[in-house]
Amino acid sequence: MEPSSSLSLSLSVNGTRHDITLDDPRVTLLDLLRERLGLTGSKKGCDRGQCGACTVLVNGRRVNSCLSLAVSLDGAEITTIEGLAQGDALHPVQAAFIAHDGFQCGFCTPGQIMSAVGLIREGRAGDDPERVREAMSGNLCRCGAYIGITQAVLDAQAKMSEQQGEAA
Known part of the structure; x- marks a missing residue:
């Protein structure tokens, strides 16, 4: 029996906890948000951290999510554009x-x-x-x-x- 190479992490995204298993440690936070969690507000512009279209808040600080490996953010609190408004009240x-x-x-x-x-x-x-x-x-x-x-x-x-x- 081969050992599992998957990685588990837990994130709070817009106030909701997500327990995630990754098969690839190279998955970026941007790809995790867009492809796994369906949060497509953050955009993939340059995919090199030069344009800022992918900016989210990680533990309250601005981060280019295309440069951040998801696995390195275990336990982090992530806020995306989808998490700013409070119901119908805009931020x-x-x-x-x-x-x-x-x-x-x-x-x-x-x-x-x-x-x-x-x-x-x-x-x-x-x-x-x-x-x-x-x-x-x-x-x-x-x-x-x-x-x-x-x-x-x-x-x-x-x-x-x-x-x-x-x-x-």
Whole structure:
């Protein structure tokens, strides 16, 4: 009898625990999300970590899921674009992207939004457009919607800070 070469891991994805068995240790988090869990919001753009279309949050931090081996994330908490809204209520960053036309074709939008959420959570967004552009530089937009994206991040940051201040 040959020993099993499969690997088991457990992930929390958008608040739901998933116990997964992988037959190949080279499976990326992006492929696991899209092919095994049916979460297709994260896009496979360059598959080299250069475009940011696959950005998700891993334990609250921005990660290019195309570069992350799923097996290395045992026990991690993953948040994808599908996990941001609360029912019909959009996340403030999602609402700001709509309000500021922060997208055109929409291909990069899930990665842009997830990167913006991570940036705001990291406390690095501030109120300086140049700072936001620099911190979001790992997310490319072929359509050139950068002005709307930057405005959306600044607006969402301000609204989320306001909400936190009211909650205190």
